Amino acid sequence: MSIEFIHxxxxxxxxxxxxxxxxxxxxxNIESGKFIGLIGQTxxxxxxxxxxxxxxxxxxxxxxxxxxxxxxxxNTKIKEVRQRVGLVFQYPEHQLFEETVxxxxxxxxxxxxxxxxxxxxxVKEAMDTVGIDYEEFKDKSPFELSGGQMRRVAIxxxxxxRPDVLILDEPTAGLDPRGREEILNQIKSMHSxxxxxxxxxxxxxxxxxxxxxxxxxxxxxxxxxxDTPENxxxxxxxxxxxxxxxxxxxxxxxxxKKIDPLINESVFTVEAAKxxxxxxxxxRKDV
Amino acid sequence: xxxxxxxxxxxxxxSVIHRLDPRTKINFTFLYIISLFLITSYTGYLVAVLFLAGxxxxxxxxxxxxxxxxxxxxxxxxxxxxxNLFVTPGTPKFQLWKxxxxxxxxxxxxxxxxxLIFLIMGTSIMTLTTSPIALTDGxxxxxxxxxxxxxxxHELAMMMTIALRFIPTLMEETDKxxxxxxxxxxxxxxxxxxxxxxxxxxxxxxxxxxxxxRADELAIAMEARCYRGGENRTRLKELVYHWRDTYxxxxxxxxxxxxxxxxxxxxx
Numbered sequence: 001m002s003i004e005f006i007h008x009x010x011x012x013x014x015x016x017x018x019x020x021x022x023x024x025x026x027x028x029n030i031e032s033g034k035f036i037g038l039i040g041q042t043x044x045x046x047x048x049x050x051x052x053x054x055x056x057x058x059x060x061x062x063x064x065x066x067x068x069x070x071x072x073x074x075n076t077k078i079k080e081v082r083q084r085v086g087l088v089f090q091y092p093e094h095q096l097f098e099e100t101v102x103x104x105x106x107x108x109x110x111x112x113x114x115x116x117x118x119x120x121x122x123v124k125e126a127m128d129t130v131g132i133d134y135e136e137f138k139d140k141s142p143f144e145l146s147g148g149q150m151r152r153v154a155i156x157x158x159x160x161x162r163p164d165v166l167i168l169d170e171p172t173a174g175l176d177p178r179g180r181e182e183i184l185n186q187i188k189s190m191h192s193x194x195x196x197x198x199x200x201x202x203x204x205x206x207x208x209x210x211x212x213x214x215x216x217x218x219x220x221x222x223x224x225x226x227d228t229p230e231n232x233x234x235x236x237x238x239x240x241x242x243x244x245x246x247x248x249x250x251x252x253x254x255x256x257k258k259i260d261p262l263i264n265e266s267v268f269t270v271e272a273a274k275x276x277x278x279x280x281x282x283x284r285k286d287v
Numbered sequence: 288x289x290x291x292x293x294x295x296x297x298x299x300x301x302s303v304i305h306r307l308d309p310r311t312k313i314n315f316t317f318l319y320i321i322s323l324f325l326i327t328s329y330t331g332y333l334v335a336v337l338f339l340a341g342x343x344x345x346x347x348x349x350x351x352x353x354x355x356x357x358x359x360x361x362x363x364x365x366x367x368x369x370x371n372l373f374v375t376p377g378t379p380k381f382q383l384w385k386x387x388x389x390x391x392x393x394x395x396x397x398x399x400x401x402x403l404i405f406l407i408m409g410t411s412i413m414t415l416t417t418s419p420i421a422l423t424d425g426x427x428x429x430x431x432x433x434x435x436x437x438x439x440x441h442e443l444a445m446m447m448t449i450a451l452r453f454i455p456t457l458m459e460e461t462d463k464x465x466x467x468x469x470x471x472x473x474x475x476x477x478x479x480x481x482x483x484x485x486x487x488x489x490x491x492x493x494x495x496x497x498x499x500x501r502a503d504e505l506a507i508a509m510e511a512r513c514y515r516g517g518e519n520r521t522r523l524k525e526l527v528y529h530w531r532d533t534y535x536x537x538x539x540x541x542x543x544x545x546x547x548x549x550x551x552x553x554x555x
Contacts, residue, residue: 017298056466079472087470094460095467097492107489111472143496157471 001067001084001164001197003030003053009061010048022048024221026062030199032164035191037208037229038201040218041243046201047090049218050167053199054085067164083112086163090170092154093147101127101145101153102138108161119160126160127153129190131182148179155183159190165197166190172207180204184211205247209233209268217244230266249273260284298415303531304346305416309425311532315539316413322546323402323409331549332401338542339408346416356411357404364403371396419451428526441517449505457498464493 008026013019022045030036040046051057052064055071055078064071066081089095098104105126109119127134130152137145142153155171168187172180184200188211191198202208208215208229215232217225219242225232233239233246236254245251246268253265253273263280267273299305304312319335326332343350357364377391414422427444430436436443465475468489475486 017300051466054470056469079474082470082472087467089463089467089470092467094497095464095471095489095493097489107468107473108471111474161472 001032002065003067003085003165003197004028004065005049005052005062006065007062008049008052008059008064010045010052010057011060012048014060022221023052023059026221026223028216028223028226030197032197033195034197035188035211035213036197036199037212037215038199038218039203039205039208039215039244040224044218045221046218047169048221050087050169050199050201053165053167054082054087056087079111083161084163085165085167086158086161088155088158088166088168088171090173092158092171093142093150096142096150096154096157099141100139101132101142102134104142104153105157105160108157112161122160122162123156126156129159130156130186132156148175151175151179152183163196165199167199167201169201170203171200172202172204180207187211205233205245206249206269209247209250217242229268233268234266256280296415297418298348298352299418300347300416302345302347302416304342304412306531307416307535308526308528308532309417309421310428310526311528311535312413312417313422313425313429315535316410318539318543319409320406322543323405325543325546325550326398326402327550331546332405334542334545334549335405338538339405339412342412343408346412348412348415352415353408353411357407360403360407364400367399367403368396371399420448423448423451424524424526441520445517453498453501456501457494460497461490461494464490464497 005026005028008023008028009021010023011019011021026045026049038046038050048057052059052071053066055064058072066085069076069081071078071081096104098107102123105123106119109122114122123138124134127137132149132152137149137153142150145153151171155168158166166187171187172183175183184207187198187200190196200208200212212229215225215227215229216223217232217239224242225235225238233250236246236250239245246254249270249272250265250268253263253267253276256277257263257265260280260283262283264276267276323335326335343353372388372392373386375389375392375395377389379387380390380393381388417425423444426447427440430440430443433440469475473486473489475483475490477483478486
């Protein structure tokens with residue numbers, strides 16, 4: 001399922017003194033089945049951009065085409081688009097409202113008008129995906145869970161709609177390192193299992209480097225770069241100029257390159273860095 | 288969805304009216320409302336409209352903004368006009384089936400409509416040119432002059448400040464939760480009244496929980512900074528009257544005097 005933006009522009013509160021341009025002439029084509037990272041400074045337009053992907057925001061100019069469907073077309077069923085493009089907002093646990101975990105996750109599938117047993121199987125599957133035990137948690141109130149568990153339940157509420165595209169706006173903000181890794185690993189395995197397109201908004205360059213196939217870099221309402229992690233993180237200077245950075249291991253490797261010019265600095269994960277450093281140490285021992 | 292509500296909104300700009308002491312503006316609005324009820328002729332309204340136009344011009348707030356405030360209350364205005372039009376006894380002028388429109392009815396309806404419109408415009412020019420914080424500051428100072436209420440002036444003003452402070456936050460939160468639930472297929476726009484009310488549950492429950500959480504956090508944050516209420520509390524910014532406030536009071540008195548004058552001297 002592809003997502004295409006053509007000359008997209010979005011201006012908030014147009015025609016008032018609070019007028020504020022969030023997106024300017026955005027042209028973007030996201031292919032089906034990719035794991036995309038979306039990075040950019042606070043206020044660079046990331047959240048505005050993703051809200052155009054399921055029609056929550058309407059562009060003030062330009063077109064959004066989702067899988068061949070023009071969202072500005074009156075015949076396009078917006079509800080269908082929202083089923084196919086799942087959006088998990090920042091701090092999604094703030095949207096929980098039902099008496100039990102099971103009912104809350106069933107809210108989305110229920111809105112799609114599905115049959116009861118279908119809803120039930122989807123709820124089970126979604127809870128399984130995010131690592132929340134069905135039997136133990138289904139009758140609990142979402143408000144008695146811990147923050148991390150609430151976050152998972154909220155994410156499950158979107159996954160249960162079985163979207164083709166899953167957009168997550170900082171899904172790990174405020175979680176402990178273990179919780180972060182678990183959630184991201186679960187998303188990654190879901191991505192490979194269902195050939196789902198995933199768009200991950202994050203401020204953690206480490207997470208972005210570790211999980212994504214392609215990265216979109218936004219700056220002041222425009223797409224600055226759109227490329228593979230290798231090519232993006234080569235542009236360390238540019239990234240720093242626009243308030244971003246390369247992953248910390250990459251920074252380390254860049255420093256090491258000053259000592260040993262043979263080292264490969266295009267390394268973004270701790271595992272790859274480990275291998276690279278071990279080979280460097282071996283090489284230098286031999287000398 | 289809340290974009291059209293301008294009553295109570297602040298319009299930031301740099302103008303004489305914006306710089307006036309909030310007390311001056313509150314007093315002016317109060318006196319202006321009273322003077323509106325003193326008007327007995329169209330000449331009186333002419334005086335009121337001229338003063339209002341002058342203030343709007345000085346305030347640098349676009350007229351469209353103030354007109355929009357009236358739009359929100361148009362239903363009440365129309366209702367008042369219709370009631371006055373049809374139930375005022377007097378000399379019949381037109382007759383529509385069983386409904387009689389009297390000459391006095393037309394007169395009274397126009398008066399009421401004008402009074403309401405000026406009322407809304409007068410108060411919205413105050414809120415549009417005074418930041419909520421300045422407004423509650425002004426109210427606190429004025430409440431301290433009233434016996435009995437005096438003892439609670441600070442608490443009342445603090446409650447108002449907090450309430451005003453959280454309006455945009457809660458609106459933002461409403462918007463966010465609404466979007467999040469829409470992304471899960473929720474529908475807030477269609478269905479009959481009962482169904483729509485029921486559909487609001489996924490919005491209202493998280494909103495209330497969020498509001499309570501915020502209130503709790505704010506209370507702790509205030510206590511952590513030793514907030515104990517108004518007693519012996521000093522202020523960072525004391526309100527001070529300037530010369531421009533004196534002029535403003537003079538203009539206000541002149542306006543009221545002219546309006547009272549129109550009661551006796553009828554030109555039109």
